[in-house]
Amino acid sequence: MEAHSKPSVEEVVNRIKQVMYAKKYADETMVSKEDIISASSGTIESNLLQLDMEIRNNNLKWNIATEWIITSHRKTIGRFIIFGKRLVRKFLRWYINPLFDQQRDFNGSVTRSINMLSETAHLMEQEHHTLRSEVENIKKQLTELQTVKTELQFVNRNIDDSNEQLMELYRTIIYFFADRDPELSLAISVELFRITADIRFSNLVEQLNSIIVSKELN
Amino acid sequence: MKIMVLSTNIAKWGTVDALRKEARVMHELLCREYPEQEVILVSIEESLVEMHEGFTQCSWDKLDDLISQYKPDIIHIFEANPYLLAELIKQKQTLPCKTVFTCVDNDPLLGLNKHIIEEIVHLSEYDECFFFCYSDNAVRLLKQAGIRNVERTWPLLDLILFSKKNFAVPTASEAKQVFRFGFASSPFQQSAYKARGLELLSNSLNLCQSEIKVTIPWRDSLTLPPDFIINNPKIELSYGFIDMKKYFDSIDAYILPFVEEGNNHASPHSFWEALFWEKPFVVTDKTGISTLVKEYGIGEVVVPEKQELAKGLDMVCQNYGHYKDQLRFSKEKLMKSILAQTTIVEDYYRIYESLLPHVKSTMITLDAWKNRLIANDSYLVKGTTALKDYYSVKSEAEAYREKRFSNFPMNIVNLMELQTIDLILSKYKNQITLTSLQLMDIAAGEGRIAEVLFPYGNVWLVENSASMLRVCLELLSNKEMKTQIIKSDFLESDLNRFSEYFDVITSFRFLRHFEYPFRQQIYDKVKSLLKPDGIFLFDVPNKITEVKLRNKLGWENFNIYDVFWTQDSITRELKQSGFDLQHLIGIGKYCFKEFLGLDFNLPMSWIAIAKSL
Numbered sequence: 017m018e019a020h021s022k023p024s025v026e027e028v029v030n031r032i033k034q035v036m037y038a039k040k041y042a043d044e045t046m047v048s049k050e051d052i053i054s055a056s057s058g059t060i061e062s063n064l065l066q067l068d069m070e071i072r073n074n075n076l077k078w079n080i081a082t083e084w085i086i087t088s089h090r091k092t093i094g095r096f097i098i099f100g101k102r103l104v105r106k107f108l109r110w111y112i113n114p115l116f117d118q119q120r121d122f123n124g125s126v127t128r129s130i131n132m133l134s135e136t137a138h139l140m141e142q143e144h145h146t147l148r149s150e151v152e153n154i155k156k157q158l159t160e161l162q163t164v165k166t167e168l169q170f171v172n173r174n175i176d177d178s179n180e181q182l183m184e185l186y187r188t189i190i191y192f193f194a195d196r197d198p199e200l201s202l203a204i205s206v207e208l209f210r211i212t213a214d215i216r217f218s219n220l221v222e223q224l225n226s227i228i229v230s231k232e233l234n
Numbered sequence: 235m236k237i238m239v240l241s242t243n244i245a246k247w248g249t250v251d252a253l254r255k256e257a258r259v260m261h262e263l264l265c266r267e268y269p270e271q272e273v274i275l276v277s278i279e280e281s282l283v284e285m286h287e288g289f290t291q292c293s294w295d296k297l298d299d300l301i302s303q304y305k306p307d308i309i310h311i312f313e314a315n316p317y318l319l320a321e322l323i324k325q326k327q328t329l330p331c332k333t334v335f336t337c338v339d340n341d342p343l344l345g346l347n348k349h350i351i352e353e354i355v356h357l358s359e360y361d362e363c364f365f366f367c368y369s370d371n372a373v374r375l376l377k378q379a380g381i382r383n384v385e386r387t388w389p390l391l392d393l394i395l396f397s398k399k400n401f402a403v404p405t406a407s408e409a410k411q412v413f414r415f416g417f418a419s420s421p422f423q424q425s426a427y428k429a430r431g432l433e434l435l436s437n438s439l440n441l442c443q444s445e446i447k448v449t450i451p452w453r454d455s456l457t458l459p460p461d462f463i464i465n466n467p468k469i470e471l472s473y474g475f476i477d478m479k480k481y482f483d484s485i486d487a488y489i490l491p492f493v494e495e496g497n498n499h500a501s502p503h504s505f506w507e508a509l510f511w512e513k514p515f516v517v518t519d520k521t522g523i524s525t526l527v528k529e530y531g532i533g534e535v536v537v538p539e540k541q542e543l544a545k546g547l548d549m550v551c552q553n554y555g556h557y558k559d560q561l562r563f564s565k566e567k568l569m570k571s572i573l574a575q576t577t578i579v580e581d582y583y584r585i586y587e588s589l590l591p592h593v594k595s596t597m598i599t600l601d602a603w604k605n606r607l608i609a610n611d612s613y614l615v616k617g618t619t620a621l622k623d624y625y626s627v628k629s630e631a632e633a634y635r636e637k638r639f640s641n642f643p644m645n646i647v648n649l650m651e652l653q654t655i656d657l658i659l660s661k662y663k664n665q666i667t668l669t670s671l672q673l674m675d676i677a678a679g680e681g682r683i684a685e686v687l688f689p690y691g692n693v694w695l696v697e698n699s700a701s702m703l704r705v706c707l708e709l710l711s712n713k714e715m716k717t718q719i720i721k722s723d724f725l726e727s728d729l730n731r732f733s734e735y736f737d738v739i740t741s742f743r744f745l746r747h748f749e750y751p752f753r754q755q756i757y758d759k760v761k762s763l764l765k766p767d768g769i770f771l772f773d774v775p776n777k778i779t780e781v782k783l784r785n786k787l788g789w790e791n792f793n794i795y796d797v798f799w800t801q802d803s804i805t806r807e808l809k810q811s812g813f814d815l816q817h818l819i820g821i822g823k824y825c826f827k828e829f830l831g832l833d834f835n836l837p838m839s840w841i842a843i844a845k846s847l
Binding site for chain 1: 642645649650653654657658817819824827834835
């Protein structure tokens with residue numbers, strides 16, 4: 017009680033600094049908050065920034081001061097006025113302080129919760145950021161793959177063309193030997209049918225078998 | 235080629251017993267005729283005796299070691315019957331090599347149990363072994379049991395007796411007071427007395443009207459003649475070695491009184507000696523050479539009963555001159571075959587070569603196949619009943635074509651097969667210039683072959699499985715074709731009304747499931763149904779390809795008994811069954827590279843075109 021009745025100079029200076037800082041900070045944030053909202057409202061980053069500011073404010077203001085320094089600027093009766101006010105405050109303390117204590121506890125709890133939520137939100141935001149960059153990477157790779165696919169399609173077309181040419185070459189060989197050595201042509205045709213399951217080769221097998229069997233029968 | 239001539243107890247009985255003598259002669263002839271080949275004579279002895287020249291002795295338990303050490307290509311066994319086969323495959327998956335049996339007994343399967351006979355039939359089906367016998371009766375008995383690879387041959391005699399200096403036979407007096415018969419095949423063991431006909435001979439002599447005496451040179455063995463022989467005044471006995479020339483000089487005729495087919499040599503050496511010395515014969519019909527005696531009229535053939543034998547003996551006495559004339563007339567022809575030992579050995583050698591195709595493929599034993607299936611929770615479908623049951627299952631019928639011919643390489647094989655049938659029919663139709671043919675497909679199944687036949691005329695389908703027929707009818711329902719269906723088992727069905735009715739009979743994936751006796755029935759029936767110029771088309775699985783394929787894929791995955799052939803064996807089988815093989819057209823060449831490697835040019839099967847002989 018003595019401390020309240022006669023605060024030290026240091027206490028008074030600190031208290032003044034606190035109040036001034038709070039006021040100044042509140043004014044500053046109010047300005048920048050509006051700017052941010054107008055600049056990028058709705059994004060996770062801006063929301064989190066705003067949240068951080070509110071949290072800083074919460075952290076400064078959660079602790080409600082129940083007693084403040086009673087002063088008076090009157091020269092003669094000021095001393096009595098201070099005395100009277102202090103007396104009234106002393107008499108009312110039993111009634112008012114418990115309410116303020118409850119409010120302080122609640123404020124502390126809410127502020128801590130919000131702090132934790134903020135931390136979680138920041139962590140999630142980081143994770144979100146990582147995931148987004150990964151998604152970005154994947155998108156990039158997908159684009160690259162699309163390019164590769166297009167190239168592959170081109171290569172495949174070339175291979176198909178080459179295969180077709182090769183098959184034509186084989187068919188030429190098969191036709192070339194069909195009379196001279198039908199057995200060789202048959203062997204190639206059977207093998208090509210095995211590899212490709214291409215009906216053209218089973219047709220060739222049929223033609224060559226016909227040549228061979230007809231020869232045998234004659 | 236490495237050839238092992240194998241017999242038993244040559245050291246013990248090699249000088250007196252016919253089959254052991256034959257093994258020795260065979261060895262000598264092979265060495266002489268084929269000096270470039272490696273030939274060894276092996277005798278399994280119950281107890282090893284001192285070293286003998288010219289052959290290797292071996293105890294029963296060392297036989298496997300000797301075979302694996304020598305690694306023969308051919309084992310040629312001279313024995314009464316093929317019991318040694320069981321010894322060769324004991325606890326093995328295959329025979330150690332191709333095996334040729336010369337079975338000297340007139341009943342070569344006597345005493346063998348069903349299991350061994352089934353295994354012999356199986357190995358013979360796949361050309362793992364081959365049999366030679368000395369009589370038509372022995373050949374018939376083996377064929378009856380289902381053994382396909384049987385040929386008749388002549389015994390390899392010791393030809394010293396038949397030398398040229400002995401060829402001029404002194405003319406014996408033809409009018410005789412006492413007729414002297416000879417019997418020089420006395421038994422080795424008491425157990426053979428009855429089969430050899432000693433009792434019958436003794437009893438019948440007392441019933442003869444003619445004055446007869448029988449001279450028996452008793453072999454120098456551990457057994458003594460029975461009392462009824464010793465005490466019979468009409469029988470004269472001599473013991474130990476005798477001069478056979480003198481012996482045959484001293485007798486007028488020769489007797490072989492065998493009572494049983496088994497336990498008797500099918501072509502006794504003494505018969506040939508007696509023939510050489512021009513002695514008329516009295517033989518029972520249980521004797522292997524009785525068919526020769528009958529065919530050439532060189533003696534009497536009787537049933538083994540004492541009255542009949544006595545009658546036979548009297549007949550020869552009374553018609554002695556006649557039989558002597560017949561003998562003089564036939565002797566040279568008959569002796570020619572027995573004296574042509576080079577030809578006999580050449581026949582053996584031809585079989586050795588045919589059993590050894592250029593690509594090696596060894597068939598597993600029936601026991602090994604069955605055991606692998608059992609280990610795979612399956613069983614072997616073998617025999618007509620089992621087969622019928624198997625194919626009457628609906629799911630099997632419905633999935634038949636899909637299961638067998640949908641994937642490579644069987645889709646290509648199927649294509650080739652159907653096309654080849656089509657080409658054959660087309661050519662045949664042009665040849666015989668008929669507008670419409672009568673065709674029959676045996677075991678038509680779900681109509682795979684029938685589809686090719688329809689354009690050529692009127693088609694008769696024979697099929698026993700209702701499930702298969704249902705699938706077949708479904709297939710045919712959309713097509714307008716002249717079809718008659720006979721729902722019956724081909725073997726059991728009465729098709730007499732179709733005698734010489736068909737131009738073409740086809741049978742695919744059918745014949746291969748049957749054992750030789752059933753195949754013969756099928757051949758006979760087909761022959762009766764075909765027109766004289768008709769053709770029989772059927773598939774012939776190639777043994778080399780099939781065995782290689784199954785060795786790769788595992789025998790446990792093949793649960794239906796199939797028979798495979800080589801070109802030689804199908805030609806032989808068809809000839810034996812009254813068919814002339816006109817063509818064998820390969821199917822499925824180059825389709826099985828994965829399994830055959832460098833031999834992928836071998837066909838999977840052939841289509842055989844055969845005509846009745």
